[in-house]
Amino acid sequence: MTLLAQRTKRLVLLPLLPLLLLTFPVAASELSAQLLVPGGIRIEFVLFALTLLGVALLHRVTMWVALAGLTAILVAKYSLLADFSFSQHLLGGHGHEGEWRILLNLVGLLFGFGILAKHFDESQLPKILPRFLPDDWKGGFALLVMIFVISAFLDNIAAAMIGGAIAFVVFNKRVHIGYLAAIVAASNAGGSGSVVGDTTTTLMWIDGVSPWQVIHAYVAAVIALVIFGIIAARQQDKYQRITKDAATGVIIAWSRLVVVGAILILAIATNYLLDFPALGVWIAILLGALFVKTPWSELKSAFAGTIFLVALVTCASLMPVDELPPAYWITTFALGFISAVFDNIPLTKLCLVQGGYDWGILAYAVGFGGSMLWFGSSAGVALSNMYPESRSAVRWVRHGWHVVLAYVVGFFVMLALLGWQPSPPHKVTETAPVAAQVP
Structure with a gap:
């Protein structure tokens, strides 16, 4: 050291x-x-x-x-x-389930999704995506749509990094700050309605929230994508027009894509059958290792980030939920702005322990809200390693103002169309009787 x-x-x-x-x-x-x-x-x-x-x-x-x-x-x-007793908090006892299952699943999924992202990258599929981009500003918008779609089944960090790498090539190394903010926003919006697309929704999933309870986040996410996507694409087109020169002679590694598909399918299957999605992820990875070279080095790369998130989730689980503001759409709307400053993983954990939220609206708020600042989400922090000039909160807000606008419009349109539909607490905890007494 x-x-x-x-x-x-x-x-x-x-x-x-x-x-x-x-x-x-x-x-x-x-x-x-x-x-x-x-x-x-x-x-x-x-x-x-x-x-x-x-x-x-x-x-x-x-x-x-x-x-x-x-x-x-x-x-x-x-x-x-x-x-x-911290051991009782983790392992359970006296009517308390314990946090061990959630934390173990989170560790397994974070490490597993790191390998999944590397398999997808080494499949060579991202290298041929620029061929499908149209000319002028519509090419920049189409790239954001691609990132949105990729993030629905791939971790939002990986989606942002893939999008950033493609943008680096097709825009001749000149990427506007506003467009970088849009890349992060697209990756976070795309994962907000999918339980395998963002760590916040994955945390909801392994905590017992059904995937169908978060999918309506896409109502707001799609609206937001259209708003910030068009504005950011026009920003980029004025700054540097697309060249869309894709690599030639690229051969798709279909075996790696098969492993990616197997990881996602088995994660869903083991979650429904055993309430343990991480098990399915690692069964698929180990089976895939029999015929595909597995990037085990990604485990080392993901170590610090995994320990960081697990520590934050554990901190959140230790908070007294009976003293939190009541679960309501106003609270959820505010959490979107809070997640732009503070990490959204522990915020999500607090909401899960408290219960009573509309999980789709919450998923959109904490997932997409972090895009409003470069350090508000893991995708933004990861992309800043590729584009160091984005590490300025002032420049991010100044040029990426459309992300804030998109968040607000998307939130209230979804609220107007679907209304606030809070779910009953999906788990019985020790704190539930205490919370019921709070006015």
Whole structure:
């Protein structure tokens, strides 16, 4: 580990230490049952907010920020609650199901989808996609539609990276900031209605939400795509016209596409039969390894990101859901803007624990809302590695204003057409009786 990395990790941990000290005056004042800090806010929410703020500001060490935040929350819980047990929280007991199944599924799916994305990339199919793009601004719009469709069955990070790579070629290395924002928005919108297209919807799926309860997110997502897609495509056409020179002599590796299809099919099958989609993903990967070279190196690449997301989801699962705002469309609309600043994975987990949301509207809000800033979604952070000039929140909002417009219009059109259709809590938790008493 370099000296710079060591110093960075210290800077991450130091801001959390004063928050840990807040737990001891609270214990001394015998408020251990409420865990309140000055202002009447639960200490868990303060620590969680600081963790999310650290994630938003320190993009290069997000895994360490998440682990530091989880440690701080656990220290607070153990210091102030005599009956708290982290092992029971994970493994279950006393009527509580435990978080182990969700976390294990999440780990398996994140690692598995990393291999799936690499199989799709090495199938050579992305290299021939530019052949199907029309001329002028319509070519840029068609590329965004492709990204939208790919993201419905492929992880939104992979869809954004594939779209960014194609844009780099067809626009002669000159890609407008507004169009980069549209690439991220297309990948997030395309995954918002599919349980295999975005980590937020995948988290809903493995938590027990039916795929049919999120699919109507596409009503808003398609409307948003038309709005930001046309505006961004015209921006790009004025900045740099499409050349659409596709690679020649490309041979499609159909065997890799078969593995991709098998992964998706078995994930769906094992989720319905065993409530364990990660098992199906890895059965398909291991069977595919018998006749296709498997990119096992992707496991190493996905390690830090997986630990980061698992730590954040665990932090969210430790929050007291009886003190959250009520599940309503106004709350959901606000979560779209919050997810542009804070990671949408723990926000989704909080909503799942609370229950009572319209899952399709929530999937659109937390999935697409993160596109409004470059660091608001994993797809945006990943694309910024390819285009470092996009790492400016001011430029992103200035040139990608159409993403904000598309989010608002898409949300309210879907709300007007379908209405707010909250689902009853899909799981019975220990906190449900407490939540029912809150006005």
